[in-house]
Amino acid sequence: MNFSEFFKQTNQLCKLSPDGKYLATCVQYRLVVRDLETLQILHLYTCLDQISHMEWSSDSQFILCAMYKRGLVQVWSLEQPDWHCKIDEGSIGLVASRWSPDGRHILNTTEFHLRITVWSLCTKAVSYIKYPKACHKGMDFTRDGSYMALAERRDCKDYVSVFVCDDWHLLRHFETETQDLCGLEWSPNGCVLAVWDSCLEYKVLLYSLDGRLLSTYSAYEWSLGIKSVTWSPSSQFLAIGSYDEKVRILNHVTWKKVTQFDHPANINGCKTVYKELVTPAPVSKELPLRPSAPRCSTLTKYEVCAQPVHISSVKPDPDRANPKIGVSSLAFSCDSHFLATKNVGPSAPPSGHLHRSLQTAPVVSRRLCVGQHSSRGELPGPVFGVALQRRVFGPGGEGAAVSVLPGLPAAAARVKNKFFYECNFVRHILNKEIYFVKALCSSSSTHSSSRQ
Secondary structure: OEOOOOOOOOOOOEEEOOOOOEEEEEEOOEEEEEEOOOOOEEEEEEOOOOOOEEEEOOOOOEEEEEEOOOOEEEEEEOOOOOOEEEEEOHHHOOOEEEEOOOOOEEEEEOHHHOEEEEEEOOOOOEEEEEOEOOOOEOEEEOOOOOEEEEEEEEOOEEEEEEEEOOOOEEEEEEEOOOOOEEEEEEOOOOOEEEEEEOOOOOOEEEEEOOOOEEEEEOOOOOOOOEEEEEEOOOOOEEEEEEOOOOEEEEEOOOOOEEEEEOOOOEEOOOOEEEEEEEEEOOOOOOOOOOOOOOEOOEEEEEEEOOOOEEOOOOOOOOOOOOOOOEEEEEEEOOOOOEEEEEEEOOOOOOOEEEEEOOOOOOOOOOOEEEEOOOOOOOOOOOOOOEEEOOEEEEOOOOOOOOEEOOOOOOEEEOOOOOOEEEOOEEEEOOOEEEEEEEOOOOHHHHHHHOOO
């Protein structure tokens, strides 16, 4: 496998366009747009200051560049390179900027969360939303972009406002039964809004679109509570990750718990354990695409380990604030059959877990990377994009360089245009489980394999 040459970027501002045709990178105050196939520069834009945040519009026609220090936002067009837009928030400042789902409105959050300003690129109209709450996930849009839910804080109480995104008028406004609202998220069908409290209290509240409280769920009291929440694409399941290193799945009918997943450190019994072995790759005589392109230098294979197996643990420091413990990330597959989780704590890396109903599938160890689940219906099987560095696992993935585990029908393949993030556990919402352990590598082999 060959790689391109290295491109400069600052603040990790490097993003693909939603249509997968362009690559945008920021270098100080410059915005560079490349063609993804040829990697040739198509557009080069110059901003007024160093870029703090960059984001594509949903239709890949515009790029937003925010300069928080100066309270400025500049918008550039790919179809009309000479056209540009400048938004100056003035002395009130700027701490966040993002696109609306239609790609024609920009939402700017001012300093101290005094208000949210909605700017229209089409009509040049401006709307103001007061009292937004500064929390982890205080704003969310329905999947069709029709409604926006916003967490608010007024008179020491939490509220939720629902706005219509066409003209930004207020549709519903209701108080929530939370002590300190931490986040909210719409179900994919847009019928239910999940609201959860801060980590000091385990509480999840389910509201309808008109503000009615449908149900309340709390697993325990007097301990650190919720750390992550996500819906399944089918809107039938709500996954809740907590600081006790467990994931609880609620159903959409009774809003009761249907199953629970743990992250054990000791593995024994009927489960299958794989150990990953990293060996040097043979020297290839093929020339890279460019002289400066890196080459793959390691190969990976797997062998079945004898049980019991103990996954090495890392104990967090209890004296520090915000302890690194609990399930911090959740991601469902597109068919809602698989759930990937990232757990941090005593049973942290190096390990990986997979739960699946019928077939077994490989799970990675050490620094497990789990990506955006494939939404392409023509791919065979539920390809869910589990990866070690850039190596993707799934039943019938795209691309070449397939590496099959012993005795398993599933394969490892490279999937194009998928985004990966670090994850330690992958699990299915039913029964079967697979575990495997990562072999510790030397510093040199680890560095080289990170580019695969």
